[in-house]
Amino acid sequence: MTGQNTLQNALSAEIDKVLGCIHCGLCLPSCPTYQQLGNENDSPRGRIYLMRAVTEGRLDAASPSFSRHIDLCLGCRACETACPAGVNYGHLLESARETIKYHGGDSAGPARFQKRMLGYALRNIFPNPKRLGTTFALFRFLRDNSLTRLIFRSGIVSRISKKADFAFSLLMTTSQGISRSVTGEASGAGARQVSVFTGCVMESLFKPANDATKRVLAVNDCSLRNVGEQVCCGALHAHSGDLETARDLARRNINAFESFLDSDNGATIIINAAGCGALLKEYDQLLKDDPAYAARAEKFSRSVRDVTEYLARGEVKTGAPIDRHVTFDAPCHLFHAQRVTTAPQQILTSIPGLKYTPLDGMQDCCGGAGIYNLSEPEMSEKLLADKIGKVKATGADLLVTANPGCHMQLGAGLKIFSVDCGVAHIVELLDESYRKAGFYSK
């Protein structure tokens, strides 16, 4: 089968998953876009029905109405956890987006220009480590210089443009966290062999959280190995329907980690970004038709664990008390895609002195959804407003999460809605507890 035919049939190849939907509608109450719009076509069941119409030739894949309903989907996969028939909606969505692209469909939404720019960046910048490094260096320069900070604090941008202020806030939020006072990575000398998948956004804009992850693992009996040749995981590409670039990136990461995985039976790849983790665990699905990579992808995916999931398997080492009031927002790709539902709370309750208030609807999408907040700002804003209202109701002074996109979206939301609450990666809290206990001063 040629590459072209494969693309043409991206949705048709998933027909079993489409037909697996029994139209029960149990997913409807979990779907944020259906809840907001009340339109069946913006529900999981409705979208699957439209996909079926495309595969049966009753609906043109390039039609603006098909694109619009598919564009509006957050890819949050809340419908998957609600579905009694086990419909793998996330894969269907990616295939639908790939099919739209192949048939020349274009976004019919309000942010068509932003989408094209983001598509360009995904195709031309993210797969190239040099270009990506330069782009992120520019972002860090903008974020960290004192003039930018002065402008940010003055509120002048919000008086000029709300949209620009939101984009600005997303960037400035990446400097928030609680691991800034400790620096340095850790190699550890424990019995468990791990390697952290550092990711592109995490390593470039959230390096303190990555370093905290390594220190925390070292304290918890791990030996860490750095794998230098790793590249972007490809999650943003897969979610936007660019499955070929996602596959290319997956192959490069499998090559990079192969000798580490071969070095020890229990070697584990640790990820602290939920969106990346969900795709790393699905490289086996992504490459199932590639004879040279299918088995290697399966071994890779089997070896991936979210850092909270990995730590919560054993007894998490106890640190010093932390006098903070926290709440936790579960990233969709941790809760729904990876089904890691209780490990983060186990981590939080292992920290002495911490006051933890559960967040109402913690598993509901915050509206960040990768680049959805830039491509579908209206829907994203509605979901964010709802989420921030619930965070405020907890009275917490720190909101923790486990994904860079959620971190930025929530941090920007707290700023825009003037809620006095910080934001951090959950591992940074454990790291702070260990720092206070003196684990790093030896």
Ligand code: SF4
């Ligand atoms: S992925 Fe989220 S937004 Fe999309 S159909 Fe499922 S529940 Fe709705």
Ligand code: SF4
């Ligand atoms: S819950 Fe599952 S089977 Fe039922 S309508 Fe939704 S996707 Fe289809």
